[in-house]
Amino acid sequence: xxxxxxxxxxxxxxxxxxxxxxxxxxxxxxxxxxxxxxxxxxxxxxxxxxxxxxxxxxxxxxxxxxxxxxxxxxxxxxxxxxxxxxxxxxxxxxxxxxxxxxxxxxxxxxxxxxxxxxxxxxxxxxxxxxxxxxxxxxxxxxxxxxxxxxxxxxxxxxxxxxxxxxxxxxxxxxxxxxxxxxxxxxxxxxxxxxxxxxxxxxxxxxxxxxxxxxxxxxxxxxxxxxxxxxxxxxxxxxxxxxxxxxxxx
Amino acid sequence: xxxxxxxxxxxxxxxxxxxxxxxxxxxxxxxxxxxxxxxxxxxxxxxxxxxxxxxxxxxxxxxxxxxxxxxxxxxxxxxxxxxxxxxxxxxxxxxxxxxxxxxxxxxxxxxxxxxxxxxxxxxxxxxxxxxxxxxxxxxxxxxxxxxxxxxxxxxxxxxxxxxxxxxxxxxxxxxxxxxxxxxxxxxxxxxxxxxxxxxxxxxxxxxxxxxxxxxxxxxxxxxxxxxxxxxxxxxxxxxxxxxxxxxxxxxxxxxxxxxxxxxxxxxxxxxxxxxxxxxxxxxxxxxxxxxxxxxxxxxxxxxxxxxxxxxxxxxxxxxxxxxxxxxxxxxxxxxxxxxxxxxxxxxxxxxxxxxxxxxxxxxxxxxxxxxxxxxxxxxxxxxxxxxxxxxxxxxxxxxxxxxxxxxxxxxxxxxxxxxxxxxxxxxxxxxxxx
Numbered sequence: 001x002x003x004x005x006x007x008x009x010x011x012x013x014x015x016x017x018x019x020x021x022x023x024x025x026x027x028x029x030x031x032x033x034x035x036x037x038x039x040x041x042x043x044x045x046x047x048x049x050x051x052x053x054x055x056x057x058x059x060x061x062x063x064x065x066x067x068x069x070x071x072x073x074x075x076x077x078x079x080x081x082x083x084x085x086x087x088x089x090x091x092x093x094x095x096x097x098x099x100x101x102x103x104x105x106x107x108x109x110x111x112x113x114x115x116x117x118x119x120x121x122x123x124x125x126x127x128x129x130x131x132x133x134x135x136x137x138x139x140x141x142x143x144x145x146x147x148x149x150x151x152x153x154x155x156x157x158x159x160x161x162x163x164x165x166x167x168x169x170x171x172x173x174x175x176x177x178x179x180x181x182x183x184x185x186x187x188x189x190x191x192x193x194x195x196x197x198x199x200x201x202x203x204x205x206x207x208x209x210x211x212x213x214x215x216x217x218x219x220x221x222x223x224x225x226x227x228x229x230x231x232x233x234x235x236x237x238x239x240x241x242x243x244x245x246x247x248x249x
Numbered sequence: 250x251x252x253x254x255x256x257x258x259x260x261x262x263x264x265x266x267x268x269x270x271x272x273x274x275x276x277x278x279x280x281x282x283x284x285x286x287x288x289x290x291x292x293x294x295x296x297x298x299x300x301x302x303x304x305x306x307x308x309x310x311x312x313x314x315x316x317x318x319x320x321x322x323x324x325x326x327x328x329x330x331x332x333x334x335x336x337x338x339x340x341x342x343x344x345x346x347x348x349x350x351x352x353x354x355x356x357x358x359x360x361x362x363x364x365x366x367x368x369x370x371x372x373x374x375x376x377x378x379x380x381x382x383x384x385x386x387x388x389x390x391x392x393x394x395x396x397x398x399x400x401x402x403x404x405x406x407x408x409x410x411x412x413x414x415x416x417x418x419x420x421x422x423x424x425x426x427x428x429x430x431x432x433x434x435x436x437x438x439x440x441x442x443x444x445x446x447x448x449x450x451x452x453x454x455x456x457x458x459x460x461x462x463x464x465x466x467x468x469x470x471x472x473x474x475x476x477x478x479x480x481x482x483x484x485x486x487x488x489x490x491x492x493x494x495x496x497x498x499x500x501x502x503x504x505x506x507x508x509x510x511x512x513x514x515x516x517x518x519x520x521x522x523x524x525x526x527x528x529x530x531x532x533x534x535x536x537x538x539x540x541x542x543x544x545x546x547x548x549x550x551x552x553x554x555x556x557x558x559x560x561x562x563x564x565x566x567x568x569x570x571x572x573x574x575x576x577x578x579x580x581x582x583x584x585x586x587x588x589x590x591x592x593x594x595x596x597x598x599x600x601x602x603x604x605x606x607x608x609x610x611x612x613x614x615x616x617x618x619x620x621x622x623x624x625x626x627x628x629x630x631x632x633x634x635x636x637x638x639x640x641x642x643x644x645x646x647x648x649x650x651x652x653x654x655x656x657x658x659x660x661x662x663x664x665x666x667x668x669x670x671x672x673x674x675x676x677x678x679x680x681x682x683x
Contacts, residue, residue: 015282039283050323050347
C-alpha cells in the first residue's frame, strides 16, 4: 500500500478540477484546495472528504493576485508535506464579443487564463524542483490550437499557456518534475453552459476527469481529452489559412 | 466547437425532455452549478433532475427548467449511523456506489438508478420494498428548500412544508439538499428468486406467502397475454445476501443509439418473455443490487425504443385485485399495451407527502406506445376504471389524466396548493389544475 498521494488543486471549484479531484479522493489522497469562493470551496471540500480524501487545506484566494501566489503554494506545501501532483485548473470562458469591444475585459481574461496560470506554474515548479519530484499539470484547451472567430480571445490565452508550459517542461527536463499539458475539448461543465453545442461533441466530465487522472499518474506530457481531439485539431491546424478562413466553424 | 454540427438534427426537439417523450415540446433550460446560484426572476421555473418523469410533471411551458444535475456534491456521510446528506442533484446510483462498500444502501430504490435525490423526494418514489419500508419520503430526515422569496429553510418530518414538499412535484421551491437514513445491508448482493404464475389469483397467493419473508417483491405481467393466458407472469422476490463477497461494480450502461420503429420491439420482447416463461418456471440466483433493483438500466435510453412518437406509462394504485383485473381485461381487448407491465402490492406504511402516490393496494404500471387519438381514448377508459375502483394515478408517470381523475385520487390537493411557491410551475400542474 503506497502512501496517500499529495495533491494541490488550484482552481478547485472548476468543473474539470472537481472531477479529477473526485478520482483522487476515491483513492484516499491528501488534498489541498484553492479557489476564489469560500462557500463553493467548502462545498467541494466536504464532497471530496466524504468520497475518501483527507482535505488538509482549503484556501479561498484570488489566484490572479500575483503577489500572493508564492505564499499560497508555500502554505499548501507545508500542509501536504510536499507535492506529488499540482494541478493548475483555474480559468474562465470570456464572452468573445464583449472582449472584442472592451480591451479591459480581454486583458482581464488573459490575466486569469494565461498570466496568473503561467506564474503559478513557475511558482509551483520552483518548489517541486527543490524536492526533485512531482507532476505539474495545467489545463489548457484545444481552443489554443488554432484561433477561431468564436473564441480567439480565450484561444489566444490558452495558446500562450500551452507554449509556456511546453517551454517550462523542456526547462525542467532532468529535474524530476514532469509538466503535463491537458487540452480538453468541450466538456459538460458550468463553464460551457450556454454554449450551443451538439450533445455528442460535449464530453462527460467524469470520463474526462478519470482520463486526466490517468495522464497525471503516468506523467503523459500532452493529453487531448477526449482523445479524438488530437486528430481533429491536427486536421484543423493543417488547413491552409485561406481555406480555414472560409470555413464556418 | 464546430458550429456546422451545432444544428440540431431535424428530429430532435431542443432542450430537456421527459422519459416518455410526450408531449414533445421545446423546453428552455437553465443549468445550476451551485446551490446558491441566483434563480431567474419574473418567470416561472421548475427543477429538472434526470428527466425520468414520464409525462409533463418535469416540464415547464412558461419558463425554464432549472437543471439540478450539477448539484451533486456529498455534504456528509456517517458510516456508523448511515445518515447521508447530499446536494439534491446527486443520483441514487451515486449514493449506492459510495455507500455499498461500507455496508449501506439507499432505503428505497426504484427501477432505475438515474434518479436524483431531489426527484426521489419530489415524487416520493417507491421500490420493491414498499411493503416493508414504505415510500422514499419516510426515510428523509431533513431537506433544504430555497423559495423564490429568497428564504432558505431546513425542513423536517412534521413540518407542514415538509409534507407538501415530499411528493410536491418540485412546486414548493428548489430542494437544494436532502438528508436520508440509509439501510444496513450485509453485502451488495441479493438472493433473488423468480417464480412464474399463471393467474392473478396465483400472484396474490404468492405475495401473501412472500411479504413477511422477503424484503423485495414485484411481479412482471405478460402485457400481451390474451384469454386464458391473461394475468400470467413472473414473480420476483429477494432478500439481502449474507456473506463477505466484495460489492459488485457499478455497471456502465450502453445507450440505445437510435429511435426504433415500434414494430420491432414487441415481437422481440414477447419472444424473450415467452422463452423465460416457458423454460424457467422457477429459478434462484445471487444477483448484484445493480441488476436486481435496476433491471431497466441495462439498456440506457431504452425509451427510444418507442420511436419518435414516444409512449405513455399508465401507473395506477388500486385498493384490491378486482381493479387490477378490470384494467387488464380492458387492456387485453384494446390491444394497446406494450410488453412491460409491472405489478406490486404496496404495504400499509403511510407516505408522508400530501400528494404521495403510494397507499395500500396494488400498483399496476402498463407501458403504452403512443399511437395517437386511439391511445388517448384508451387511456381515458383506463382512468375511468381506476376511478370506479377508488384508485389513483401517479403524477410522475402522467401526461394526460383529467383534472377530475387527479382530484379524486388526491383529496389533499387544495391544502397542498397553499404551499406552492408562486414562482414555480409545471406543465402537469397547469394541466390538472389550470
